[in-house]
Amino acid sequence: MAGIKHRRHEREGNAADQRAAARRLRAMYQHLVERFGPQQWWPANSAFEVVIGAYLTQNTAWTSVERSIANLKAGGALSVAGLRAVGEEELRQLIRPSGFMLRKAAAIKAFVAFLDAIYGGEMDALRRDAALDRARVRERLLALPGVGPETADAILLYALGAPAMVVDEYLRRIATRHGLVPENAKYAEVQALAEAAFAPGRERESANELARHYNEFHALVVQIGKLHCGRVPKCEGCPLAWDLERVGGAPSAAAPAPRGAPGRRKASDSR
Numbered sequence: 001m002a003g004i005k006h007r008r009h010e011r012e013g014n015a016a017d018q019r020a021a022a023r024r025l026r027a028m029y030q031h032l033v034e035r036f037g038p039q040q041w042w043p044a045n046s047a048f049e050v051v052i053g054a055y056l057t058q059n060t061a062w063t064s065v066e067r068s069i070a071n072l073k074a075g076g077a078l079s080v081a082g083l084r085a086v087g088e089e090e091l092r093q094l095i096r097p098s099g100f101m102l103r104k105a106a107a108i109k110a111f112v113a114f115l116d117a118i119y120g121g122e123m124d125a126l127r128r129d130a131a132l133d134r135a136r137v138r139e140r141l142l143a144l145p146g147v148g149p150e151t152a153d154a155i156l157l158y159a160l161g162a163p164a165m166v167v168d169e170y171l172r173r174i175a176t177r178h179g180l181v182p183e184n185a186k187y188a189e190v191q192a193l194a195e196a197a198f199a200p201g202r203e204r205e206s207a208n209e210l211a212r213h214y215n216e217f218h219a220l221v222v223q224i225g226k227l228h229c230g231r232v233p234k235c236e237g238c239p240l241a242w243d244l245e246r247v248g249g250a251p252s253a254a255a256p257a258p259r260g261a262p263g264r265r266k267a268s269d270s271r
Contacts, residue, residue: 022196039219107146170225
C-alpha cells in the first residue's frame with residue numbers, strides 16, 4: 001500500500017511540475033510578444049512556396065533557401081505544374097544552393113506526386129483535408145520521403161493553417177537550458193510541453209486563432225534562438241534571462257549564463 005501511495009504522489013508531483021513548466025513557457029511567449037512584436041511568418045508568397053521552403057530549409061541556412069527559391073522562380077518551377085514538368089536533374093541544379101540536392105529533389109518530386117494522387121494537385125484540397133483531420137494529414141506527410149515531424153508540422157502550420165506545434169532545435173535548446181524538459185527529451189515531449197502552454201485557451205479559441213498563436217510562438221522562438229540560444233548560449237541581454245534568474249539557474253548545457261537578467265520592457269522592433 002505504501003508503494004502505491006508513493007507512486008501516486010510521484011505521478012502527481014510530475015504532473016504539477018509539467019503544469020508549472022507549461023506556465024513558465026507561456027510566460028516566456030508573452031514576454032517575447034511584448035519584446036519583439038508580431039513576426040508575420042512564414043516568409044513566402046504562397047502555401048506551395050511554404051511547402052517547398054520547408055523541404056529546402058532542412059539542414060541549411062535560410063539565405064541558401066532564398067537562393068534556391070529564386071532559382072525555382074526564374075526557372076518557372078515554383079508551382080505544382082512547374083515542378084511536375086521539370087526533370088529531376090534540372091531540379092537538383094535549381095536547388096543546389098540549399099545543399100543535399102539529390103535527397104531534397106527526390107523528396108519534392110514525391111510531394112508533388114502525393115498532391116496529384118490524393119488531392120488532384122490542389123493545395124486548397126489539402127488545406128481542407130487538414131482542417132477536417134489534421135492527424136490524418138500529418139500521418140500522410142510523415143509517410144513521404146524526407147519528411148520528419150518538424151517538416152510535417154511546419155507544412156501543417158504555415159502552409160495549411162492547421163494548429164500544429166513546430167519543435168525545432170531552438171525550442172529544444174530553450175526548453176532544456178531552462179530546465180523545462182530533460183536534456184534527452186524527444187520531439188513529442190517538447191511538443192507536448194509547448195502545446196500545454198497554450199492549453200488554457202483551447203476551449204475558447206478557434207483552430208485559426210490557435211494556429212496564429214503557434215505561428216507567432218515558433219517565429220519568436222526562432223528569433224530568440226538566432227540572437228541568444230545558439231550552440232553556445234549568449235544569455236547577456238536575452239529577454240528570457242529573467243526566467244533563469246527566477247529559478248536560480250543557468251543553462252544546463254554549454255556555457256553558464258551571466259546572472260543579472262534584464263527587466264521587462266516593451267519594444268516595437270520586429271524582423
